Amino acid sequence: MTDALRDAVPKGFKSRVEERLGRANRGPVALWFWEIDRVLLLLTFLLIAVGLIAVAAASPATARRYSEGAHQIAPMYYFWRQLMWVGVSVPVMLVVSMLPPNLARRFALGAAALFLLLLLTTPVIGVEVNGAKRWLGVGISQFQPSEFLKPVFIVAIAWLLSLRGRDPDLPMVPVTGVLTAIVGATLMLQPDFGQTIVFGSVWMILLMVSGIHTRVIGSLVGLGVGGVVAAYLFYDTARIRIDNFLFPDHGGAGSDHYQTDMAHATLTGGGLTGTGPGGGTAKFRLPEAHTDYIFSVVGEEFGLIACAIIAMLFLAIVARVFIKLLDEEDAFRLLAAAGLAAQFGVQATINMAVNTGLAPSKGMTLPFISYGGSSMIALSIGMGLLLAFTRRNPYLHRSPYIVR
Known part of the structure; x- marks a missing residue:
């Protein structure tokens, strides 16, 4: 910090910051x-x-889609709701990131x-939405157990x-294979x-x-391929989605291929630089513009360059974690952080x-x-755990050749 900048900061504020966050403080x-x-935390923010910007762009399209007769939804309804969820989620992430690794593991x-346990009950007592029972009702709200299970199951x-x-x-x-199979089924x-x-x-990662051993990995990959084939033959949902994707002529306006076609058209509709905030029109024909296909809305209004930047942000987070784990000596922290980063990257x-x-x-x-x-709260818990397991004493020098 230059002398001019240092002098510009109020002395009282500087003293409070140094007192609370100084290296001598052991609070x-x-x-x-x-x-x-802090780099990982900054990338997350x-x-x-x-x-928030993307939800603001997608909110008018979703609000129009779900408005019916006298039930009109305000254009920015979903943005304000998302802002509320962010206000809840960020403190959750910070609190979880402050947990010592042992306590984070127990949590x-x-x-x-x-x-x-909640996931196992969902197919029986879950709330059905669009033909799927993925949510449990709690009072006037609903939540998806699988979203919350992902980060903690990985740990x-x-x-x-x-x-x-x-x-x-x-x-x-x-043992872990059986547990993963139960969750998958x-x-x-x-x-x-x-x-x-x-x-x-x-789980494979x-x-x-x-x-x-690599032979075991090869066997599991073979089982995975066999599982996909079996899903196609005996699992209607997988067969319908694969058929609609591979044979688009068989699908109609409600098919999966129609959705992906509309997503691709929306994504590329703005070119490299986009139509500008609020200038998109294809998003109004896009199903679930605020959730599954929000990436396409970003492409239309902010351009393919903005999409590339988002993809690089995800890559930077995953790469940051794996590079930091190169000299990790604790097997559990290595596996937990790698798994959480992998889940983040695979989902994106x-x-x-x-x-x-x-x-x-x-x-x-x-x-x-x-x-x-x-999704927001569960991801914040997962990122909080990832931040907790990648915390390092800045004075501790690790050797990449020591494996515990």
Whole structure:
């Protein structure tokens, strides 16, 4: 800081900041400030800010779509609702990120047991929306157990796999496989094929990070391919979506291919620089413009360059985590952080692939960009856990050659 800038800051404010966040201070907030990955936190805040702008752009289209007769929805209704969810979610993320790693692990394990139980009850007592039972009703609101289960389940799987470091004979690979299969089968009953892919993909990534033999990985990949084939043959939801994607002539205005076609047309409608905020027209014909297809709305109004910047933000977050884990010595923290970053990246990749027409529709939100209370709070919990597990003592020098 230059002398001019230093003099411009009020002395009272400077003294309070130095007192609360100075390196000599050993209070919990000061320790959190110096140990947290501030670059990762900044990237997350950038995504949240971009998400608010994107929801503001998509809100008028969604409000018009869901307005009926006397029930008229204000054009910016979904933006104000999202702003409220951000106001709830950001403090949650910061509080979770302040948890010591051991306490964060215990919190995740307890939450994983709770939300797994809730997920198992969802196909039976869940609220049906658009033909799917993915939500549980709580009073006048609803929430999606699978969204909250994702981050804490990943931490639980990471903890189980880390136990192999203490005793290689522990059957943690089949145990975690059975747990993941139970989650996947329950999700397919809802049905929610997209979330099943996320859980299965992250489990495979965690197995690879944990150092499992390549022959086992090859066998699991073969089983995965067989599972997709079996899903196509015996699971109507998967077959319909794959057929609509591969054979578009068979689909109508309500088909998945119609949605992906409209998403692609909206995405490319603004060219490189976009039509400008509020200038998009194709978004008014786009289903779920504020959730599944918000990436396309960004493309129309802000351009393909803005879409590329968003994709690079996601890549930067995942790369930042994996690079930081290169010298991590604790097996659990390595697996937990890698799994959380992988979940974040896989979900974003699936959503962007659907919007660009590279994958069939899966009902997958874009992390921190799409509208949604359950999604925003669950993602904030996941990012809070990721920040907690990547906290580092700035004075501790680690060797990349030491493996615990």
